[in-house]
């Protein structure tokens with residue numbers, strides 16, 4: 001696609017994806033590349049601006065990530081953030097050294113509002129600092145345009161060359177006017193018009209899909225999750241009945257979820273596509289019977305999915321393309337863009353046999369999650385589907401601990417439905433990142449109707465996180481918890497106890513298996 005583009009050069013900072021997201025919030029398309037990317041390649045991309053991210057190193061050490069001086073001579077505006085700012089100064093002849101005082105956290109910064117970077121910004125503004133090193137001397141040709149009590153060069157600029165360096169992190173929301181600063185850079189200094197919008201993304205992508213697919217047949221494994229649902233909506237708009245969605249109901253979905261997916265994408269739904277629902281519940285329960293080891297359960301669930309999908313693909317025959325809901329963080333985390341460590345290789349359909357010769361179609365490959373959601377709304381998908389909380393691929397299978405049995409799975413499903421209903425009533429569904437129930441495979445003694453009972457507990461989990469790598473516990477109000485407990489004890493069979501999981505990640509994980 002021929003967008004105006006800003007390039008984010010990644011030096012391994014923890015906020016690199018955030019920088020890219022904030023730029024896109026200014027309606028400017030941007031992509032993340034490793035600092036190792038060849039300068040010729042950067043030039044060939046014809047960027048309107050370049051942003052250098054933060055990073056954990058000291059730029060004056062011999063083996064630290066660096067960049068060539070040429071990067072600053074392309075005639076393209078460059079903004080360095082934190083490590084990126086220090087590196088810009090270091091490469092261009094300034095001085096960076098260990099700071100006498102480490103700045104960390106919200107810090108008052110005094111800025112020169114005549115700098116185009118700080119147009120409309122308050123003279124004293126709160127910014128997020130996180131650095132051990134500091135710029136003790138700006139490079140020749142640079143003016144200092146911001147400082148703090150401990151940091152003589154909090155920002156420097158060479159307006160003539162379009163070079164800007166800031167020590168703090170405008171991408172982090174704790175920097176109160178950071179969005180304005182990034183907007184000033186990409187829209188003002190780089191002169192981007194701001195043409196990256198969801199309606200034009202949909203229009204362009206529809207065109208691209210049509211060009212790529214021609215008269216071919218496309219197969220999509222639809223899970224009902226946000227990404228595959230939005231991909232289905234997009235492909236349906238582009239190629240209608242050339243698309244077949246296979247929805248495997250493995251019996252590990254949340255209450256009513258299978259029917260909801262069918263309502264939206266099935267023959268009575270709003271989309272023009274072929275929809276196949278495979279009711280594979282019994283097949284799954286059979287395979288999973290007596291299996292207690294979590295990874296083994298996961299493996300069975302994943303493999304069986306592929307087997308079912310494969311069988312359907314064979315029935316349809318002559319499929320040319322396989323569509324996937326891969327999104328941009330999957331691409332970056334697979335180590336294909338940026339500098340972040342390979343966190344997970346995305347393998348949405350990993351394990352498909354090689355003799356199924358598909359070409360891949362990944363229409364959401366450029367989008368962040370929030371953009372995928374915006375795209376879903378643009379396509380007319382229901383709000384509840386687009387704003388679904390994350391749900392693990394193996395579904396309720398990893399929340400029905402140990403060997404899965406139908407009655408215990410039912411207890412997970414019913415208690416989860418109650419929890420979701422009550423969270424919605426209390427407005428917590430919009431606030432809490434992920435919430436669900438778990439039913440372990442042990443029983444405890446209780447009393448029901450004046451008689452001894454011996455039944456399962458239900459454990460409630462509600463966590464907040466940004467990236468699921470660490471998580472904190474939501475402090476749910478007591479009355480809400482009491483109401484949920486009451487309902488679970490009344491309405492869910494074979495349960496006599498409700499507990500609230502207080503454990504953050506680490507030491508716990510979000511899921512129990």
Ligand code: XMP
Nearest residue numbers: 390391392393394434468505509510511512
């Ligand atoms: P943990 O339990 O590792 O979970 O703290 C982190 C996030 O990942 C989700 N999760 C999964 N998602 N397949 C998935 O698609 C899985 O096997 C899986 N296991 C965990 C979990 O729900 C949480 O959001």
